[in-house]
Amino acid sequence: MKAEIITIGDEILIGQVVDTNSAWMGEQLNLYGIEVYQITSVHDNHDHILQAFADAEKRVDLVLITGGLGPTKDDITKKALCDFFDCGMVVNEQVLQHVTDMLSRRNVAINQLNKDQALVPEKCTVLHNAYGTAPGMWFERGGTIFVSMPGVPFEMKGLMNDQVLPRLRDTGKAKSIYHQTVLVYGIPESMLAEKIEAWELALPPFIKLAYLPNQLMIRLRLSAYGSDPELLRKEVNRQIETLRTIIPNHIFGYNGDTMAGVTGKLLVQAGAMVAVAESCTGGAISQLFTENPGSSVYFKGAVVAYSNETKTALLGVNTKTLQAHGAVSREVALEMAEGVKKALNTEYAIATTGIAGPDGGTEEKPVGTVCIAVSGQHQVWVERYTFAHNRERNILRSSQTAINMLRQLILTENTETI
Incomplete structure (x- = not known):
């Protein structure tokens, strides 16, 4: 119809x-x-x-x-x-x-x-x-x-x-339909399509796949049409299980999940809390966490340390580190994460520092350069990324990437319990 x-x-x-x-x-x-x-x-x-x-x-x-x-x-x-x-x-x-x-x-x-x-x-x-x-x-x-x-x-x-x-x-003209949406992050759409091409080509003819990318993720929507709802459900779920074996590190949730919501559930399961130190993201990470009901169980608080003086005064970032490496550096991101983790007494911490744009970039550190640190109970990860020239996109991508790094760190540290 x-x-x-x-x-x-x-x-x-x-x-x-x-x-x-x-x-x-x-x-x-x-x-x-x-x-x-x-x-x-x-x-x-x-x-x-x-x-x-x-x-x-x-x-x-x-x-x-x-x-x-x-x-x-x-x-x-x-x-x-x-x-x-x-x-x-x-x-x-x-x-x-x-x-x-x-x-x-x-x-x-x-x-x-x-x-x-x-x-x-x-x-x-x-x-x-x-x-x-x-x-x-x-x-x-x-x-x-x-x-x-x-x-x-x-x-x-x-x-x-x-x-x-x-x-x-x-009327009898409406079909049965079953939808499931797989949420993917950390891989470009073209690379994702190439990686799952064989799986996509092998899908049954009654299952259609749609790529739905946005700034925060790629949504892979599987839609199955037919007359037997239970058969459609079983086959779509079977196909998703196969997909999980192909891109296990990039699937973070399903349907209406959010990265912050999924990560929050992992923190709850681990009995842990997170603190956030934000510079270039300006509170966006905190908003992504706190827009989820019940986030007070795992989100302890945040420090938006936009200036170097605030990084030093509230997070304990060493002035020598700032002078030697600059505010946008792995070293400063690491000290920000450790500082907020100590200040708020949490098991996990996130820190971001970068050049959101549109101005402020250099040849060595162009607009879109962002350093992200996540500190856990046993490990610390620090990464440098180069995103785009658009300020809004840089803030969103930095925030989502930071939360995804935390999600992966929690899974690494709690593989036996989560």
């Missing part, structure tokens, strides 16, 4: 409202094995809306429409639907009663505009909207299903979950 999503409203086209509805609907449809073929946004113009409906009818099996169902004159979707399906309006008594009851509970007097919410195209099947006054509407013609819903996100989501998705499932 192929679907098209049509959003109606000038507010979307001028950027006054961000279209989050389409992204959410696309995600839900995908879980039902329904392919979103196109997303279309149109302004509040009758002819434009009719043309969008006609074009969608030619290319897809399902058209989901949001917006233009309010009580004011600029909401013209119902009138357009009547013209498209060549029918008139009728009053739906159930909708009228629902609107009356809802407004009564709010101590709002019902007026004609409110009553007009109960007017629906006579050829539609009314879908009860428990969350608002505008009902959903379901049409079928020539093998294509049209569903019109309010543009208010929580009303649309309620209708989708309560009415639309169950009905789509009952």
Whole structure:
């Protein structure tokens, strides 16, 4: 089954409202094995809306429409639907009663505009909207299903979950689908593709692989389509186990995991806490840790030591080390890590010092040069990296790399217990 999503409203086209509805609907449809073929946004113009409906009818099996169902004159979707399906309006008594009851509970007097919410195209099947006054509407013609819903996100989501998705499932046209996403870090996308090429080529034809890179990771999404949900689940999980043997050091989590969240769980399992000394990352590592609920169990605190004076005063970095090697050096990163670890009395520590940019680079230490140290219970690791010229990307990549180094150090030191 192929679907098209049509959003109606000038507010979307001028950027006054961000279209989050389409992204959410696309995600839900995908879980039902329904392919979103196109997303279309149109302004509040009758002819434009009719043309969008006609074009969608030619290319897809399902058209989901949001917006233009309010009580004011600029909401013209119902009138357009009547013209498209060549029918008139009728009053739906159930909708009228629902609107009356809802407004009564709010101590709002019902007026004609409110009553007009109960007017629906006579050829539609009314879908009860428990969350608002505008009902959903379901049409079928020539093998294509049209569903019109309010543009208010929580009303649309309620209708989708309560009415639309169950009905789509009952049509028998929706497939079973199973998704798993493998989270990878520390290897370029091209090198990853080369390394797993044989595995990818050997995937069963009903499993599709997508590479989804961003600044923090590469997501490998496996999507299996078929009629037997349990078979799909078993085969995808079997393929992931095989993948783990190919890139064991680069897989850090699955689906909605984050590097900081995964590392935090490892700290909890090890009964340990971490402290952070940040220079070029300016608190970004601390934010990545503390945005996880319960992080106080493993995150002790941080020192943002941006100046050399702060590095010396709060972290005990030796002035001779700074003079001999400069603030951006392995030696200073190491002393920062050991200093914050001692100051906050933790088992593990992270330190970052670098040139985030866009200025400050030299031939020896160009913009993007970052030194990261992680100190553990038995080992200390220090690395120098050269990232990009973009400040924001450098901060994000430095932070993610630092946490990944800590994750790997914890695993190395606790292989028997974790």
